[in-house]
Amino acid sequence: MPYLSCNHPIAKNIPKKDTQQIIKAITEHWTANNIFCPICWSSLDKHKIDRPINDLFCIDCNNDFELKASKWKFTKMLPAGNYQKAIDTITNKPMHLFVLKYSEDYTVTNFLVVPKYFFTSEIVKKRPNALKDRPNYFMSDINFSNIPESWKIHYISNWTYKTRTEILKEWEKIKFLEKEKASSKGWIFDIMICIEKLNKNEFHLKELNIFIDELSYKHPENNNIEPKIRQQLQLLRNKWYLEFIDWKWNYRVL
Numbered sequence: 001m002p003y004l005s006c007n008h009p010i011a012k013n014i015p016k017k018d019t020q021q022i023i024k025a026i027t028e029h030w031t032a033n034n035i036f037c038p039i040c041w042s043s044l045d046k047h048k049i050d051r052p053i054n055d056l057f058c059i060d061c062n063n064d065f066e067l068k069a070s071k072w073k074f075t076k077m078l079p080a081g082n083y084q085k086a087i088d089t090i091t092n093k094p095m096h097l098f099v100l101k102y103s104e105d106y107t108v109t110n111f112l113v114v115p116k117y118f119f120t121s122e123i124v125k126k127r128p129n130a131l132k133d134r135p136n137y138f139m140s141d142i143n144f145s146n147i148p149e150s151w152k153i154h155y156i157s158n159w160t161y162k163t164r165t166e167i168l169k170e171w172e173k174i175k176f177l178e179k180e181k182a183s184s185k186g187w188i189f190d191i192m193i194c195i196e197k198l199n200k201n202e203f204h205l206k207e208l209n210i211f212i213d214e215l216s217y218k219h220p221e222n223n224n225i226e227p228k229i230r231q232q233l234q235l236l237r238n239k240w241y242l243e244f245i246d247w248k249w250n251y252r253v254l
């Protein structure tokens with residue numbers, strides 16, 4: 001069982017009162033030693049120069065990973081630091097996101113990765129008030145509840161470790177989104193979320209009609225929501241995310 005000890009030698013030079021830095025150092029260390037790259041299966045390493053983000057990278061394919069660790073359950077919002085910096089990173093150099101959750105006794109209970117191609121400026125929410133002493137400095141959060149469940153690829157879920165094959169299968173399933181244009185991703189995400197809200201593995205096209213009002217509100221420029229839903233389902237079918245059960249508009253999530 002992995003153990004994130006506060007007395008870990010990796011944190012020995014960090015002042016005891018700087019809890020956040022200690023947690024950052026030991027969770028990065030733990031991740032580099034226990035988690036493999038979901039893209040090429042190779043090992044991860046910590047960046048030598050300490051940067052506020054860009055915590056880890058793959059020693060083979062060089063992909064960067066940002067790690068967020070917390071004792072709390074990630075249900076809604078994840079702190080994303082300065083708003084402008086978060087938007088710049090997402091626009092210019094998005095990174096895959098690791099999320100680590102640990103328990104009271106510093107055991108890792110959950111670990112997941114969200115691929116970088118999910119991140120669009122839309123999911124970063126600017127906090128309403130600027131910092132007290134810096135009127136133009138706004139903090140931000142990532143709206144974690146807006147991320148479809150199928151985008152959260154779990155390595156560890158409630159203390160249960162997934163096999164390498166399971167993790168890679170999940171990664172492969174959504175990899176097609178890497179190639180999608182930012183402009184078309186919004187609709188794909190929305191339809192994926194609608195399908196998840198149905199909370200069933202098989203569904204009929206008409207069942208998605210309950211989301212028409214919600215989708216019209218979100219996409220006021222579109223007057224043809226029903227054909228748009230059909231078009232997105234077709235796209236998800238072409239990408240092997242869904243399949244037809246029959247030719248009567250019954251679908252199955254793969």
Ligand SMILES: [Zn+2]
Nearest residue numbers: 037040058061
């Ligand atoms: Zn890699």
